[in-house]
Amino acid sequence: MTPSPPPQRRGSAARPTAPWSLRKQDWAYQQLRERILTGVLAPGEQLSQEALAQELGISRGPLRDALSRLAAESLVVDRPHQKSTVAEVSVADARDIYNGRAALESVLAAAAAQADPAERGALAADFGLLLERQRIAVSLGDAIQVRLLDREFHDTVYELAAMPATLAALDQLRAKSDRYLALYLADAQRAQISVDEHTAIVEALLRGDAEQSATLTRTHVLGGLTLLAGSIAGQPASVSDPL
Missing domain, CATH: 1.10.10.10 (Winged helix-like DNA-binding domain superfamily/Winged helix DNA-binding domain)
Incomplete structure (x- = not known):
């Protein structure tokens, strides 16, 4: 589905108009x-x-x-x-959501790596294109597109897992974590790290390494939590900060 245009900031002369295609x-x-x-x-x-x-x-x-x-x-x-x-944002809320996500996403990533090799191989070109689009969005500083492509990447991985109940539970957590994700990916350096980690996850998935796919995914989800906590608290954080 094509996303709607970015919302107008307050004070903009033009009032946004609902498209006919949406309620x-x-x-x-x-x-x-x-x-x-x-x-x-x-x-x-x-x-x-x-x-x-x-x-x-x-x-x-x-x-x-x-x-x-x-x-x-x-x-x-x-x-x-x-x-x-x-709603307010808080470090405690972020930790709760991200730890729940890490548990579910690592399970889904492992299952995706164990999917039929033909199904995984058929997505190799799609993953390559997604990663390239992510790199371009990061280089252009397009934070909204970076976030949309991040979701598309993970959706593509987890659909391979064929675990709809687990994915539904994850979607509830992801809806709550989108604001934290937007805050995290707004930084270009963090966004580039995210794309690099996506690349490693794809490599593990395509070779059918379930354990590595799960480990990399868990690290990917939790890896930015310290940085995110620093952003929420208004304190500077280094990309080398430990969890």
């Missing part, structure tokens, strides 16, 4: 989610339904539906009789 509540969800992921809507910020509906050119009903979806992903806090707010 208004789906479009509002995409717009607000991207604003949260990129920090246009900051942690702790109150969300005025009246103002947002006016900005997006929609009624309050579709907007409420979008906010409910964002609350289910822990991106928005919705309290009775109070304005919704953008």
Whole structure:
């Protein structure tokens, strides 16, 4: 699916318009989610339904539906009789989510490496193209595209595992971790490290090395946690910091 255009920043002269191909509540969800992921809507910020509906050119009903979806992903806090707010980020929350992801993703990566060799081989060219597109996005400093391609890469790996229940559980955690991922991949050096690690994972997967595929994936997921923790706390962190 082609992603919707990046949301307009506040104060922009042009009001964003929902495309005919999307329901208004789906479009509002995409717009607000991207604003949260990129920090246009900051942690702790109150969300005025009246103002947002006016900005997006929609009624309050579709907007409420979008906010409910964002609350289910822990991106928005919705309290009775109070304005919704953008959820705060915290080191403790990031650790919880990332450790859960590491457990599930390492299992999926191992299963993917054990998939039928013909299925794995058929994806070799796709993986090569994905990695090249990621390198280009990093070189251009296109943080949104880097994030979208990161998700596409992992989806391609995990679909090989043929473990739909595990993948569904992972998707719930990934929805909650997208804001942390956006913060992590916004740094070009970190994004390049991520692509290099993707390359190593693909090599292990294509040769059918389940143990190495799982180990590399777990390291990949957890490897940036110290850096991410430093970003959340507003403290500088070195790429060589230990976990």
